[in-house]
Every structure is written in structure tokens, then in C-alpha cells.
Amino acid sequence: MTFGEKLYKLRKEKGLSQEALAEKLHTSRQAISKWENGQGYPETEKLIMLGNIFGVSMDYLLKDTVEPSNDKEAGYYVNKEMAEGYLMSAHKISKYMALGFFLIALSTIPYFIFKQDPAMYMIPTIIFATIGIGMFVTVSFLEEDQYKVLKTESLLFDEKYLNELTIRYENLEKKHRVINLVGMCLFVAGLIALGINRKYITSDFLVPYYPLCIGAIAIGIYIIVRTSNLLDAYKLLAKNEVHTNSFGFKIRRKVRKKVDDI
Structure with missing residues (x-):
């Protein structure tokens, strides 16, 4: 499962529109759409924020794994x-x-x-x-x-x-x-x-x-x-x-x- 597919799946499970997720990440809806379509990746800060929003690890977002990890021992990123x-x-x-x-x-x-x-x-x-x-x-x-x-x-x-x-x-x-x-x-x-x-x-x-x-x-x-x-x-x-x-x-x-x- 690619990063874009995982992002789309997590967003739907959370019941968020692209606009709502973009607002949480302080970015544009177009950026969310590009990420989900495999046309790019967010910067590190946005990846950490995505992990916080969906309760998954960076490894799950970036690696080719299917099952999400809820290990949050590393901490909650605060911008x-x-x-x-x-x-x-x-x-x-x-x-x-x-x-x-x-x-x-x-x-x-x-x-x-x-x-x-x-x-x-x-x-x-x-x-x-x-x-x-x-x-x-x-x-x-x-x-x-x-x-x-x-x-x-x-x-x-x-x-x-x-x-x-x-x-x-x-x-x-x-x-x-x-x-x-x-x-x-x-x-x-x-x-x-x-x-x-x-x-x-x-x-x-x-x-x-x-x-x-x-x-x-x-x-x-x-x-x-x-x-x-x-x-x-x-x-x-x-x-x-x-x-x-x-x-x-x-x-x-x-x-x-x-x-x-x-």
C-alpha cells in the first residue's frame, strides 16, 4: 500500500474531507489531493502532524506495511x-x-x-x-x-x-x-x-x-x-x-x- 493510498484510507476512516485535513495541517486541499494521488510527499513536519492526527507511526506512513502501528512512545509533535x-x-x-x-x-x-x-x-x-x-x-x-x-x-x-x-x-x-x-x-x-x-x-x-x-x-x-x-x-x-x-x-x-x- 503506497503512502497516498494509506493517507486516503486514514482520512476516510476519520471522516475528514480533504479541506478539513488541509485545515488541520495548515496547507491547501490541492496539496492533500497530490499526496493521495502519489504526486509527492509532505515535508517532515507535516508527516509528524499526520501521525498525530491519525494515531499512527511514521514507519506505517512511509514503509510498505499494511497494519498501522499505534506506538506513540516517541511523543506528540507540537509545532x-x-x-x-x-x-x-x-x-x-x-x-x-x-x-x-x-x-x-x-x-x-x-x-x-x-x-x-x-x-x-x-x-x-x-x-x-x-x-x-x-x-x-x-x-x-x-x-x-x-x-x-x-x-x-x-x-x-x-x-x-x-x-x-x-x-x-x-x-x-x-x-x-x-x-x-x-x-x-x-x-x-x-x-x-x-x-x-x-x-x-x-x-x-x-x-x-x-x-x-x-x-x-x-x-x-x-x-x-x-x-x-x-x-x-x-x-x-x-x-x-x-x-x-x-x-x-x-x-x-x-x-x-x-x-x-x-
């Missing part, structure tokens, strides 16, 4: 466009998630300002909490299915782009280390101030400052959640071997393999 799209998505998700935690933390402030009058603090508390929860719901819509595979497979990159990603991750880590420290300090300072007043100070000396303490906690949470999620996204790509060598990843992979076998 620059997909990686950058995932990082843009991670920026949005980290922002909305951090805002959700921030607003929920802030929703407790009206109580301390208007605690003598429930009618005054209930409405703003509900508003802040509802918007905060809405942020979490938004995150579920922002997570795109096409990027889920990045968390479940060993990833392969163009060497030049991987070096670029690694440098960006290391620079971001240095920058966010300081920002994250500020967030931790604000969070801990707010908690300590609340805890000390409740446990060790009998007077209400710090009570008027509770809104400020909670504000510090909320800002700290925002910074920590935002920076941590963003760094995790970069680390998933730039330091993928750390992710794939983790105990949790290996367990998840074994479970998926057993489910596939069943």
Missing part, C-alpha cells in the same frame, strides 16, 4: 503555532482564575464594613461572590480541547523553538519569582494580622483594619494564582521531561493504556 496558541490560552485562563479567587476573597469585606446592617453587606457580598464564581465558569469555556493532549503525552518540538521556549521560561521564572514573593508576603501578612488580633489581642484594635487585611490577602491570592498557572503552562512545554517523569503522569498513562486495551 510553534500550537504551542503559542496554548500559551495565549494559558494567559487568559490564569487571569480569569486569579480574578475568581480575588473577587471571592473580596466578597467578605462588606461584612466587616457594614456588619451592623445585614441589608447593607449582603448585596455587595453576593455580587462579588457571583462574579467570582462566574470567572471560574468562564475558565471552563476557555479551555480548548485541542490543547488537552499536551498534558497527556510526551511532547516533541523543533530543537530551535524548544531552546527559545526554555529561555523564555527561565526569564519568566526569574521575573515571577520576585512577584510571587510579594504575593506570598501580602497573603501571609493579612492572615497573620487577622490571626493575632483574634487570638492574642483582647481589644478590637485591629478590627477597623480587617478590610485592609482581607484586601492584602485577596491581592496575594491573585498574584500567586496568576503567576503559578502561567509558569506551569510554560514549564509543561519547556520542561516537558519533568512533567512526563512525574509519578502522577506515569500513573495516568498506565490507566489510559488499560482503558484503551479494554
Whole structure:
């Protein structure tokens, strides 16, 4: 079976038109047609992408074998466009998630300002909490299915782009280390101030400052959640071997393999 025949067979089994496959490969329908008619071969990057799309090995695509091999131990190839799209998505998700935690933390402030009058603090508390929860719901819509595979497979990159990603991750880590420290300090300072007043100070000396303490906690949470999620996204790509060598990843992979076998 020739490469063109295999490509045609795989495309039909997947239920893809030539236009749909061309869109996934970022090429033209005419190119797909030429490959299927034996008038040429795609470049290496496109071959790897075809293997990812159809779940077959490069050997199956290029050699004169009939049975496809589903051996994907080598990894899932990620091109620059997909990686950058995932990082843009991670920026949005980290922002909305951090805002959700921030607003929920802030929703407790009206109580301390208007605690003598429930009618005054209930409405703003509900508003802040509802918007905060809405942020979490938004995150579920922002997570795109096409990027889920990045968390479940060993990833392969163009060497030049991987070096670029690694440098960006290391620079971001240095920058966010300081920002994250500020967030931790604000969070801990707010908690300590609340805890000390409740446990060790009998007077209400710090009570008027509770809104400020909670504000510090909320800002700290925002910074920590935002920076941590963003760094995790970069680390998933730039330091993928750390992710794939983790105990949790290996367990998840074994479970998926057993489910596939069943």
C-alpha cells in the first residue's frame, strides 16, 4: 500500500474531507489531493502532524506495511503555532482564575464594613461572590480541547523553538519569582494580622483594619494564582521531561493504556 493510498484510507476512516485535513495541517486541499494521488510527499513536519492526527507511526506512513502501528512512545509533535496558541490560552485562563479567587476573597469585606446592617453587606457580598464564581465558569469555556493532549503525552518540538521556549521560561521564572514573593508576603501578612488580633489581642484594635487585611490577602491570592498557572503552562512545554517523569503522569498513562486495551 503506497503512502497516498494509506493517507486516503486514514482520512476516510476519520471522516475528514480533504479541506478539513488541509485545515488541520495548515496547507491547501490541492496539496492533500497530490499526496493521495502519489504526486509527492509532505515535508517532515507535516508527516509528524499526520501521525498525530491519525494515531499512527511514521514507519506505517512511509514503509510498505499494511497494519498501522499505534506506538506513540516517541511523543506528540507540537509545532510553534500550537504551542503559542496554548500559551495565549494559558494567559487568559490564569487571569480569569486569579480574578475568581480575588473577587471571592473580596466578597467578605462588606461584612466587616457594614456588619451592623445585614441589608447593607449582603448585596455587595453576593455580587462579588457571583462574579467570582462566574470567572471560574468562564475558565471552563476557555479551555480548548485541542490543547488537552499536551498534558497527556510526551511532547516533541523543533530543537530551535524548544531552546527559545526554555529561555523564555527561565526569564519568566526569574521575573515571577520576585512577584510571587510579594504575593506570598501580602497573603501571609493579612492572615497573620487577622490571626493575632483574634487570638492574642483582647481589644478590637485591629478590627477597623480587617478590610485592609482581607484586601492584602485577596491581592496575594491573585498574584500567586496568576503567576503559578502561567509558569506551569510554560514549564509543561519547556520542561516537558519533568512533567512526563512525574509519578502522577506515569500513573495516568498506565490507566489510559488499560482503558484503551479494554
